[in-house]
Amino acid sequence: xxxxxxEEHWWTQDLFQTLRTMPAGTRDAGLDFFELDLFAGRxxxxxxxxxxxxxxxxxxxMGVDVQILSVGPPATQSMPAAQARSMARDLNDRAAAxxxxxxxxxxxxxxxxxxxxxxxxxxxxxxxxxxETRLAALRLILRGTFDRHPTLKLVLGHWGEMLPFWIERxxxxxxxxxxxxxxxxxVRDNLYLTPSGMFHQHLLQRALDLVGPEHILxxxxxxxxxxxxxxxxxxxxxxDLSTEHKQLIAHQNAERILHHPSAETAGxxxx
Numbered sequence: 552x553x554x555x556x557x558e559e560h561w562w563t564q565d566l567f568q569t570l571r572t573m574p575a576g577t578r579d580a581g582l583d584f585f586e587l588d589l590f591a592g593r594x595x596x597x598x599x600x601x602x603x604x605x606x607x608x609x610x611x612x613m614g615v616d617v618q619i620l621s622v623g624p625p626a627t628q629s630m631p632a633a634q635a636r637s638m639a640r641d642l643n644d645r646a647a648a649x650x651x652x653x654x655x656x657x658x659x660x661x662x663x664x665x666x667x668x669x670x671x672x673x674x675x676x677x678x679x680x681x682x683e684t685r686l687a688a689l690r691l692i693l694r695g696t697f698d699r700h701p702t703l704k705l706v707l708g709h710w711g712e713m714l715p716f717w718i719e720r721x722x723x724x725x726x727x728x729x730x731x732x733x734x735x736x737x738v739r740d741n742l743y744l745t746p747s748g749m750f751h752q753h754l755l756q757r758a759l760d761l762v763g764p765e766h767i768l769x770x771x772x773x774x775x776x777x778x779x780x781x782x783x784x785x786x787x788x789x790x791d792l793s794t795e796h797k798q799l800i801a802h803q804n805a806e807r808i809l810h811h812p813s814a815e816t817a818g819x820x821x822x
Contacts, residue, residue, distance in 0.1 A: 552797060554784055555805040556615045558708045558747050558770035560623035562599050563645060566638060570625065579625040598774035599623055602649040607656060613771060614784025619809065620646055620659035624680060627664050636664030658811055685712040697741045698731045704808050708747035708770060710754045714738065715761045743768050743808065748776025750786035764796040768804050
C-alpha cells in the first residue's frame with residue numbers, strides 16, 4: 552500500500568533567522584515552540600532544513616512513500632508584505648528543486664506571502680495554532696467562501712483541529728440564513744482531515760463518522776512527530792477498515808485532490 556503524508560514540515564535557515572530577528576512586537580511567539588523540552592536531544596532545526604538523504608531515510612523508517620512538503624509555521628505570516636513575497640518565492644524555488652531531485656518521494660504545497668494585517672493569520676504558538684486554525688476555517692465558512700467557490704477544498708490537520716468534536720454545537724450556534732448550507736454540510740463536503748501524527752483509532756473513527764473515508768488524508772507532521780519502526784504505516788494497517796478505504800486514506804484521496812501522480816505512474820509503494 553502506498554502512503555502519501557501531507558503535513559510534513561521543512562524550512563530554511565534564512566527563514567528561521569529572519570523570523571528570529573524581527574522587531575519586538577512582531578516576532579512570532581510560535582518560535583518558542585522549538586525550545587520545548589519535547590525536542591530535547593533532537594536537532595529539530597536540522598531536520599527541518601534537510602530535504603535529501605536524512606529525510607528520505609526517516610520516511611523509509613516511518614513507512615512513508617511520499618511527503619507533501621509544507622513550510623513550518625509561522626512561515627511568512629508575520630513579515631511585511633514585500634518581504635513575505637520575496638521569502639515565499641525563495642522557499643517555493645527550493646521546494647521545487649527538492650522535488651526535481653526526488654520526484655517520486657516529494658511534492659509540496661506553495662508558500663504564500665501573506666500580509667500580516669489579514670485577519671486570517673494563523674496564530675501564535677503552541678495550543679493557539681489549533682484554535683486559530685479552526686477559527687480560520689469557520690470564518691471561511693461563515694463568509695460564504697464555499698458558496699462562492701463550491702469546489703474549494705480545505706485540508707485541516709490534527710483531525711480537523713478539534714472542529715469535528717464540536718461540530719454539533721457549532722452547527723447549532725453558527726448556522727446563518729445567508730449561507731446555502733448548514734455548517735456541518737460544509738465540513739462534510741469541503742473539508743479534508745489528516746491525523747498529523749495523532750495515531751489513535753478512536754480519533755480516526757470520529758473522523759470517519761463525520762466526513763467518511765473519502766475526506767481523510769494521511770499525515771505524520773514530520774519532524775515534530777517521528778514515529779519509528781513503521782508505526783505510521785502500522786496505524787493505518789491496523790485500522791478496522793476495508794482495503795478499499797485504507798487505499799483512499801493512504802494515497803488515493805491525496806492523488807485525487809492534489810493531482811499527484813498515481814502509483815501506476817509513480818511506482819508502487821514499498822509495502
